[in-house]
Amino acid sequence: MRRGFAGLLVLSVFMLGLVLMLSSHSPYIASKSYQSMVTAEIHSDRIAIARNVITKSYKSVDETGKAQWASSVADSLSKSYGLKAFIDFTKTPAEVRITDPSNGMNASFFLTS
Amino acid sequence: MPNLRKGQAIVIDGVLSLFLAIILSYSLLAAWPQDRHETGDLALERAGYDIVNAFYNDAMIYQTIGKGLETKGYLSGGEINSLSLRLYNYGKLLGVSRIDVEIEGSSSFSVQISSSPLTRREQFPVIIPLKGGADSRLVRVSLWR
Numbered sequence: 416m417r418r419g420f421a422g423l424l425v426l427s428v429f430m431l432g433l434v435l436m437l438s439s440h441s442p443y444i445a446s447k448s449y450q451s452m453v454t455a456e457i458h459s460d461r462i463a464i465a466r467n468v469i470t471k472s473y474k475s476v477d478e479t480g481k482a483q484w485a486s487s488v489a490d491s492l493s494k495s496y497g498l499k500a501f502i503d504f505t506k507t508p509a510e511v512r513i514t515d516p517s518n519g520m521n522a523s524f525f526l527t528s
Numbered sequence: 529m530p531n532l533r534k535g536q537a538i539v540i541d542g543v544l545s546l547f548l549a550i551i552l553s554y555s556l557l558a559a560w561p562q563d564r565h566e567t568g569d570l571a572l573e574r575a576g577y578d579i580v581n582a583f584y585n586d587a588m589i590y591q592t593i594g595k596g597l598e599t600k601g602y603l604s605g606g607e608i609n610s611l612s613l614r615l616y617n618y619g620k621l622l623g624v625s626r627i628d629v630e631i632e633g634s635s636s637f638s639v640q641i642s643s644s645p646l647t648r649r650e651q652f653p654v655i656i657p658l659k660g661g662a663d664s665r666l667v668r669v670s671l672w673r
Contacts, residue, residue, distance in 0.1 A: 420533055423540045430547040437554045457568040464577050464652060471584035472655045472664070475594075480661025487655055487664040495653040495666070 458515050462522050465496045469511055473526045502526070569648045572671050575622040576652040579669055582618050583654045589614055590656070593631065597665055598658045602634040615639045619671075628670040646672045 469488055476484045485502045493500035497517065503510045506525075514521040583589055592611055596603040603611070611629070619627050619641035626646060630636040654667045 420537055420540070423537060423544065427540050427544050427547065430544060430551070434547055434550050434554075437551060453568065453570060456570060457573055460570075460573040460577065464573075464580055467577065467580055468584075468654055471581075472657050474584075475657045476661035478660075480657065480659060480663075484655075484657050484661030484664050487666070491666045492653055492655045495651070495668070 455518070458518055458520055461496050462498065462513055462515060462520060465493060465498055465500070465513055466511075466522060466524060468492060469500070469513075470524070470526065474528060476528075569650060569673060572624070572648060572650040572673055575624055575671050576650055576669075578622055579618060579627070579671060580652050580654055582615075583656075583667065583669065586614065593656055593665075593667065594658065597631070597634065597656065603631060608635070608637050612637060612639045616641060622671070624671045624673055626672040628668075628672070630668040630670075632666045634665075648673045 508525040627639040
């Protein structure tokens with residue numbers, strides 16, 4: 416009886432180790448971690464691309480068209496990228512703040528012609 | 529005392545069964561198709577950054593779209609052909625299968641680069657300011673892999 420008990424104890428410790436090992440190396444968990452990493456990378460890339468589009472298109476904008484351009488950026492462009500953009504022309508140079516509502520990631524930068 | 533040991537054996541037996549159940553469920557979960565979330569494509573995102581740069585930095589692309597939309601309000605067949613040729617070269621360099629371009633208020637066109645089956649698509653909108661920004665047009669560029 417005592418031997419059987421000791422055997423069961425050893426076996427349970429071994430099984431516990433196996434469970435812990437499997438849980439830390441499970442392909443399911445590895446796949447989830449990879450997916451979340453790629454998603455974060457893509458969200459960050461989207462902000463970088465939107466920033467690139469805003470800064471480059473601003474170079475063709477003059478004083479008279481600033482307001483319309485800013486409205487197009489906030490209403491059409493940023494929404495197409497799944498982002499929110501706010502352009503503050505009261506600052507010199509004008510400041511743009513981009514926010515990704517899905518994860519709270521944000522970026523701010525200045526506009527120079 | 530023997531009763532207590534028997535009880536302990538039963539408890540450990542139960543714990544072992546629980547571990548076995550956990551191991552089995554883990555093995556099944558690992559082998560079973562998971563609910564895969566769409567994560568997007570990193571290669572297409574990189575290509576998207578480059579194609580956006582091409583729309584602004586390549587004078588031929590930028591001026592063709594800008595002048596065509598500013599003067600006529602749309603792109604002519606000849607302008608679309610020259611844009612398609614230019615975009616074909618970019619598509620080849622970026623390793624994409626097809627590029628779709630939808631210009632707000634004008635006709636859309638597609639540039640087929642390879643005949644491989646299309647699996648993934650990512651869209652990269654570009655804003656083209658006309659008349660100094662007074663009339664901006666959104667150009668939706670889609671890259672296919």
